[in-house]
Amino acid sequence: MDVFILPVPIEKIHAREVLDSRGNPTVEVEVHTPFSIGAACVPSGASTGTHEALELRDKDKRYGGKGVLKAVRNVNDVIAPKLKGMDAARQRELDMLMLELDGTENKSKLGANAILGVSMAAARAAASALELPLYRYLGGVNAYRLPIPMMNVINGGKHAGSGLAIQEFLLLPVGADTYHEALRMGVETYHTLGKILKDKYGKTATNVGDEGGYAPAIGTTREALDAMMDAIKKAGYEGSVKLGMDAAASEFLKDGKYHIDGKSLSRDQLVKYYADIVKDYPIIVLEDPFAEEDWEGFIAITKEVGKDVTIIGDDIFVTNVKRLQRGISMGAANALLLKLNQIGTVSEAFDAATLAFRNKYKIAVSHRSGETCDSTIADVAVALGAQIIKTGAPARGERTSKYNQLLRIEESLGKAATYTGI
Ligand SMILES: O=C(O)[C@@H](CO)OP(=O)(O)O
Numbered sequence: 313m314d315v316f317i318l319p320v321p322i323e324k325i326h327a328r329e330v331l332d333s334r335g336n337p338t339v340e341v342e343v344h345t346p347f348s349i350g351a352a353c354v355p356s357g358a359s360t361g362t363h364e365a366l367e368l369r370d371k372d373k374r375y376g377g378k379g380v381l382k383a384v385r386n387v388n389d390v391i392a393p394k395l396k397g398m399d400a401a402r403q404r405e406l407d408m409l410m411l412e413l414d415g416t417e418n419k420s421k422l423g424a425n426a427i428l429g430v431s432m433a434a435a436r437a438a439a440s441a442l443e444l445p446l447y448r449y450l451g452g453v454n455a456y457r458l459p460i461p462m463m464n465v466i467n468g469g470k471h472a473g474s475g476l477a478i479q480e481f482l483l484l485p486v487g488a489d490t491y492h493e494a495l496r497m498g499v500e501t502y503h504t505l506g507k508i509l510k511d512k513y514g515k516t517a518t519n520v521g522d523e524g525g526y527a528p529a530i531g532t533t534r535e536a537l538d539a540m541m542d543a544i545k546k547a548g549y550e551g552s553v554k555l556g557m558d559a560a561a562s563e564f565l566k567d568g569k570y571h572i573d574g575k576s577l578s579r580d581q582l583v584k585y586y587a588d589i590v591k592d593y594p595i596i597v598l599e600d601p602f603a604e605e606d607w608e609g610f611i612a613i614t615k616e617v618g619k620d621v622t623i624i625g626d627d628i629f630v631t632n633v634k635r636l637q638r639g640i641s642m643g644a645a646n647a648l649l650l651k652l653n654q655i656g657t658v659s660e661a662f663d664a665a666t667l668a669f670r671n672k673y674k675i676a677v678s679h680r681s682g683e684t685c686d687s688t689i690a691d692v693a694v695a696l697g698a699q700i701i702k703t704g705a706p707a708r709g710e711r712t713s714k715y716n717q718l719l720r721i722e723e724s725l726g727k728a729a730t731y732t733g734i
């Protein structure tokens with residue numbers, strides 16, 4: 313019997329410059345087929361890993377050098393003519409062809425922002441032409457698990473002027489039975505936290521950072537964690553809402569020392585610092601506890617607390633199979649942060665996920681600090697069966713677009729929807 317494949321021919325690809333949540337330009341791409349139009353917007357990081365695929369910026373006077381017209385032209389003039397007529401549903405072939413057209417290790421010729429825009433928009437166009445929700449198109453029968461919403465409720469580091477070294481203080485409602493309950497528990501805790509911060513530190517404490525979390529000017533990690541614990545208790549979720557932190561430690565490593573809470577710590581001292589915190593608070597996730605090249609630090613913390621704590625590698629792995637493989641063979645971390653734009657195609661991000669799962673590494677699918685209302689990562693998280701999604705505070709449109717999309721997916725899955733915690 314012949315294999316029967318429905319073609320979804322690409323008729324047109326068009327990119328344009330739009331704005332992200334920080335007011336910086338980013339790339340939006342439309343892929344047109346006779347049956348559908350798929351559109352996608354590319355996000356952008358602030359605390360980016362050195363080894364991420366390259367985000368092409370114009371570096372001229374427009375938008376203070378942050379324009380993306382070169383990337384837009386690369387889509388319209390270089391990628392579009394080559395992909396026209398190809399089947400939008402043959403994702404891997406499209407992605408491979410774009411890799412070939414680019415020809416560099418880090419996508420510096422065409423720009424990862426150009427390539428990813430097309431990659432995501434093609435997936436959307438194909439899903440829509442085949443009349444499938446995106447999560448089901450990408451994940452098939454295996455797409456039924458809703459991730460834990462890991463909500464960033466206090467912003468520090470590069471994402472706020474709060475003075476906190478730790479970039480993100482995260483809530484994980486693991487004790488819920490369903491995704492929508494988990495989201496509600498997180499929202500109630502977030503609002504309770506707002507009241508607590510206002511009472512204790514004044515009105516400006518509830519100004520928010522890049523990802524919608526509060527940005528109070530408080531001095532230490534423990535002070536932030538105490539406020540969160542207080543909020544969890546007052547909201548009535550002690551035991552069922554747990555804590556996480558994304559240290560983004562590359563940002564506070566200077567001259568060989570980690571600068572945190574007014575101290576300068578060595579690698580060993582920082583291991584101890586985290587181990588003590590993990591003893592005192594219900595922390596179940598530590599992301600980027602060490603800098604992106606500090607493999608030894610990752611190995612040490614994984615040995616120390618990795619049995620009970622999910623140690624996520626973000627800047628260290630950059631969703632790159634080579635770097636992830638290195639981490640796996642060394643015992644560095646036990647989970648992967650998956651960001652589509654760190655690697656630049658849907659197929660390569662899925663390769664990283666496969667490698668992670670085969671080696672019992674957990675997966676947290678993640679937004680960037682610069683976002684749009686594009687909600688692709690919600691569908692990707694369900695398609696992969698990822699344990700966690702990290703997409704900021706449960707507030708601000710570019711963050712809630714993902715959390716809300718997961719509500720829709722949960723509803724559409726009906727009885728198959730599963731929420732199992734970590
Ligand atoms: O470090 C991170 O995990 C991300 C997203 O929260 O931040 P950015 O997009 O600035 O790299």
Ligand SMILES: [Mg+2]
Pocket residue numbers: 558560599600626627649
């Ligand atoms: Mg991170």
